[in-house]
Amino acid sequence: MKLRITPDGTVRGLWDDAIDWPTLGRIAVRRASHVEFCPRRQQWYVQSGRPRSWWRRVLQRVLRRPFGEVLHWAATRSSALTWEREHFAPGGPGWPGRGAGHAPPPSG
DSSP states (O other): OEEETTTTEEEEEEOOTSSOOOGOOOOOOOOEEEEEEEEEEEEEEEEEEEEESSHHHHHHHTTTSOOOOEEEEEESSSHHHHHHHHHSTTSTTTTTTTOOOOOOHHHH
16 A cells, blocks of 8 residues: 655545554545446446536535546446556546546447
8 A cells, every 4th residue: 555644744545444544543534536337328437526616516515426527437346446546546647736637438
């Protein structure tokens, strides 16, 4: 597991139950993404946890469901989870400050 510690002592990384986080002190968790199934397309997708548009952020807060942009489509849940882990890992394309790319819907 890769972790990044900022100068102010903040630890950033992907959640992993291998570390007993609460024993380290107070924790705050912010979702980077959601992995969901699209019944219409019969595919899994990775959706941004924080929408770029302020309107989508309002909808997400009010309706309590994700409204982020689709970042990746996959045939299986495990491949969507693998992509998510690689994308949001420290130093990956989705890591804060690197700018996350967005995947268009699959053709067909």
